Amino acid sequence: MLTLTPTAAEAVKTIVARVPQIDDGGVRIRDTGAETGFELSVTPAPESEDTVVVTEGARVFLDATAAAALDDRVLDAEVGDDGSVRFALSAA
DSSP: OOEEOHHHHHHHHHHHHTOTTOSSOEEEEEEOOTTTOEEEEEESSOOTTOEEEEETTEEEEEOHHHHHHTTTEEEEEEEOTTSOEEEEEEEO
């Protein structure tokens, strides 16, 4: 299963908190294909088939294809001085 570093968990919580109408939501990762990669969005709840990963209160929802592709990966994040976030995946 995908794991999150503490930095990634904090980044996810910060991103979700920036969307006022989503109190208890998370970041959803959807696999959009080999040529385009993954799409991230903030959503109030997982889809019915999503895998839910919770780390330090951060919630990440993975569609079925993303869950399979990211099964043995670690999600990390780098936060810029301007508040921007860059996510990176590495092998577990």
